[in-house]
Amino acid sequence: MSRRCPSWLSPVGERWDAASLTGALKAAGARRSAPHVVPLHAVLLKLGLSAYTILATSLAHLALRCGLLEYARELFDEMPHRDVVSWTSLITGHAHHGLYYDSLALIHRMVSSGVAPNGYSMSSALLACASIDRGALAYGMEIHARIVKMCLDELVDAVVENGVLNMYSKCGKVNYATRLFGVMLVKDIVAWNSMMAGCLRSGQAEEALGLFVSMVSCGVGGNDFSYAIFADACGELALLMQGMQIHAKVIRGGFVLYVVIRNSLVDMYAKCGCVDSAELVFNDAMSSDAVLWITMISAYGKFGRVYDAISMFDRMPKLGIKQDGVAYLAVLSACSHSGLVKEGxxxxxxxxxxxxxxxxxxxxxxxxxxxxxxxxYLEEALDFIRNMPFDSSVAAWSALLNSCRIHGNAKLGQLAASRLLQLDPNNHSNWVALSNVHASEINWHDTLMIRESMSSECVKKEPGCSCVELHDGVHVFLMVDQSHPELVHLLQALDSLKEDIYC
Known part of the structure; x- marks a missing residue:
């Protein structure tokens, strides 16, 4: 070797053997020492030990930990014998570096070669399935089936079950996750958090809160992610009192220093309309975390404090905080809410x-x-949308349609609604929007044709829903709902409010 290894890699007297090389490879892996991958590989070749599966696997694992994926693949392909450990190391390494499709391809090769995957390899493959955009449900279900077969012969580790649960949650199959969660024998904090996060992600914030209560009742103590999920759910439902209670619990439990909780608390207070409270949490954090800054910029923008949002955005590079695409989206949204076209x-x-x-x-x-x-600027917006370097987005045409309604431009509204139907025909609200645009033009023939099509396709608009939090709980009101027991008193109060407004 032309290069001497440091003391923590070199055994006494530099007399290399299989045992000392194993220790050296573990030490280098723990430190992610990329400069020593090639020298250690040279030692293996020189001593004729590169055919030893354990040493070759350790070297490939070191290369993976150092981010040398191609080098690791070459080492793996040169192995005369690949056991379950070497396959698992490669599958896990690719999954942890974001190469999810490669990870799934490797486990497929592993099975095809006759090597049965173990819990660790399947957990990594499940992570890959959950992390792929829109999920890889078919792959995940195939892995789940293999895990069920394993259960017939041996106990499956809780980590593997949590992996299946997380996969179903992130793939949007919360009903599958719920069934699995119901039969799990061991429900640790990871399982509870995965289930709560899955419910919240799918728009079931109330169910997420209910799970948190059940978790506490079962004697499972929450961690920083549990409290962050609870705060996020309170924000989605605008439950200020419950949000304040979890904030107090976070302070008592000593979790307030966790960045993930601070981000959720700032967002929760902003969504509940308490931007000043969100500002207090932000200022108390004294953090340079980019997510926290972006959350606060978004809060300012939504409540019309656009110049505070702009000021925060402009301060970010001065404090060494990167202005990424999400940060720009937050400041553009703030300009949009306040109509600052030039600044935008x-x-x-x-x-x-x-x-x-x-x-x-x-x-x-x-x-x-x-x-x-x-x-x-509707005509300018139309030109801007048509000249986008991407396929026209649903968000852009939806913005044009809503503004056409507000500004009474039925012609452009019909164009936007028709384009939305082409882009997203399964969205029922687009049919309703097109019908309303024609109705506003008193074009009853086209309106009737559209509504007949809606009836034949069983298209219905979901009724509007409002939540009002009072001292004794949260009250939910649905549009055209006549079932509320206090309906008469509510209508009388509404009539008196109208009289006060118009007087």
């Missing part, structure tokens, strides 16, 4: 020509289209 255009151009390169996505164009539409 300036930030949009900075994404192209600013000091840091930012990946521009369709949602950035959608936000700019929304800014133009809210400000009444």
């Amino acid at each position: 255009w300036n930030y949009f151009k900075l994404m192209f020509h600013g000091p840091n390169s930012v990946k521009i996505e369709p949602k950035h164009y959608g936000c700019m289209a929304d800014l133009l539409c809210r400000s009444g």
Whole structure:
């Protein structure tokens, strides 16, 4: 070797053997020491030990931990014998580096080669299924079936069951996750968090809160992620009192220092309309976490404090906080809510020509289209949407349609509604929007034709729903609902409010 290893890699007297090399490879892996991958490989070759599966696997594992994926693949392909450990190491390494499709391809090769996967390899494959955009449900269900077969012969580790639960939750199959959760013998904090997060992700915030209560009743103590999920659910439902209670519990439990909880608390207070409380949490954190800053910028923007949002955004690079695509989306949204077209255009151009390169996505164009539409520049918004370098987005056409309703431009509204039907024909609200646009033009023939089509396709608009939090709980009201026991008193109170407004 032309290069001497450091003391923590070199055994006494530099007399290499299989045992000392195993220790050296473990030490290098623990430190992710990339400069020593090649020298250690050279030692293996020189001593004729590269055919030893354990040593070759350890070297490939070291390369994976150092991010040398191609090198690890080459080492793996050169192995004369690949056991379950070497396969699992490669599958796990690719999954943890975000190469999810490669990870799934490797486990398929593993099975095809006659090597049965173990719990660790299947957990990594499940992670890959859950992490792929829109999920890889078919692969995940295939792995779940293999795990069920394993259960017939041996006990399955809780980590594997949690992996299946997480996979179903992230693939949008919360009903499958619920069934699995109901029969799990061991429900640790990871399982409870996966289930709560899955419910919240699928729009079932009330169910997530109910699970939290059940978890506490079962004697399972919450952690930082549990409290963050609870705060997020309170934000989705605008439950301020419950949100304040969990904030107090977080402080008592010493969890307030966790960044994930601070982010959720800021977002919760903002969604509950308490932007000043959100500001207090943010200021108390004194953090340079980019997510926390973006959450606060979004809060300012939603409540009309656009110049506070802009000021925060402009301060980010001065404090070494990166302005990524999400940060630009937050400041563009703030400009949109306040109708600051000039400022919005300036930030949009900075994404192209600013000091840091930012990946521009369709949602950035959608936000700019929304800014133009809210400000009444409908024709300009139409040209902007048509000249987008992406396929026209649903968000952009939806913004145009809503603004056409507000500004009474039925012609453009019909165009936007028709385009939305082409892009998203399964969205029932698009049919309703097109019908309403024609009705506003008193075009009863087209309106009747559309509504007949809606009836034949069983298209129905979901009734509007409002939640009001009072001291004794949360009251839910559905549009055209006549079942509320206090309906008469509610209507009388509403009539008196109308009289006060118009007097």
